[in-house]
Amino acid sequence: MSEDPVIDVRGVSVTLGGRPVLEDVDFRVEKGDFYAVIGPNGGGKSTLLKVILGLIRPSAGTVRVLGGTPVERRHLLGYVPQYRTFDFSYPVTVGEMVLSGRLGHIRNFPRRYGQEDRAAADRAMATMGIGDLAGQEIGALSGGQQQRAIIARALVGEPEVLILDEPTVYVDAPTGDHFMDLLVGLRDEMTVLLVTHDVGVLSSRVTKIACLNRRIFTHDTAEITGDMLTGAYGCPVDLIAHGLPHRVLGEHEGEERP
Numbered sequence: 001m002s003e004d005p006v007i008d009v010r011g012v013s014v015t016l017g018g019r020p021v022l023e024d025v026d027f028r029v030e031k032g033d034f035y036a037v038i039g040p041n042g043g044g045k046s047t048l049l050k051v052i053l054g055l056i057r058p059s060a061g062t063v064r065v066l067g068g069t070p071v072e073r074r075h076l077l078g079y080v081p082q083y084r085t086f087d088f089s090y091p092v093t094v095g096e097m098v099l100s101g102r103l104g105h106i107r108n109f110p111r112r113y114g115q116e117d118r119a120a121a122d123r124a125m126a127t128m129g130i131g132d133l134a135g136q137e138i139g140a141l142s143g144g145q146q147q148r149a150i151i152a153r154a155l156v157g158e159p160e161v162l163i164l165d166e167p168t169v170y171v172d173a174p175t176g177d178h179f180m181d182l183l184v185g186l187r188d189e190m191t192v193l194l195v196t197h198d199v200g201v202l203s204s205r206v207t208k209i210a211c212l213n214r215r216i217f218t219h220d221t222a223e224i225t226g227d228m229l230t231g232a233y234g235c236p237v238d239l240i241a242h243g244l245p246h247r248v249l250g251e252h253e254g255e256e257r258p
């Protein structure tokens, strides 16, 4: 018998500010998947992640994560929010920021980090290649280094599922490629779900891709089909692999390209 899905979203609809943002979304992630959700701006990608994390409650449908509700299973999820949501002006070191990802695991009060927590932080920083930056203030790092620290902070809780919102958005193409390779390296230990605009970094790495634009278009393979893209983007989209630009939006009817 096959295992239950790690993430099981059924018939989910979400309305925000009086507007439908997700409509009747069915979406399943299996153990060991490296699953990417792509789609246009405002298509509901971040909202879907927040529903899976239990941060937004759907108006219809059900969400199961690792056999429980999202809130029951949140301690088993590592979440990397969009880079722009972080405030790097706080005077903390990279090591302290990464270590703070262990707080949810500490049961004793007052909360104090133990040896195990510090060892987990060292491992997470080593995985993301920032072990040598542990003592530096987070605000003094480059955007790419900060992004690595954010991911290390999500890894430090040793999650079963790692959920990332646009992990490559502020990094250059070679760094984005390198990030994706790092994430692929995590697949033996955890299931990975990410949303991205950066279609170019995906194709050879992910196991499955879905397109989301209020409704979801899935194919259960790593293939991006024309139907998925046309369905999600509402217009033809051409992909240019192995080069720049990664994605070119086709012309809408009656519209001319500048």
Ligand SMILES: Nc1ncnc2c1ncn2[C@@H]1O[C@H](COP(=O)(O)OP(=O)(O)OP(=O)(O)O)[C@@H](O)[C@H]1O
Pocket (backbone or CB within 6 Å): 016, 017, 021, 039, 040, 041, 042, 043, 044, 045, 046, 047, 048
């Ligand atoms: N708290 C909120 N209140 C009202 N509307 C919201 C709220 N959060 C998101 N929305 C709206 O829901 C829609 C989907 O937003 P969401 O952030 O999920 O899209 P996205 O696909 O992640 O977009 P992007 O690629 O631009 O990050 C947008 O139209 C957004 O304005």
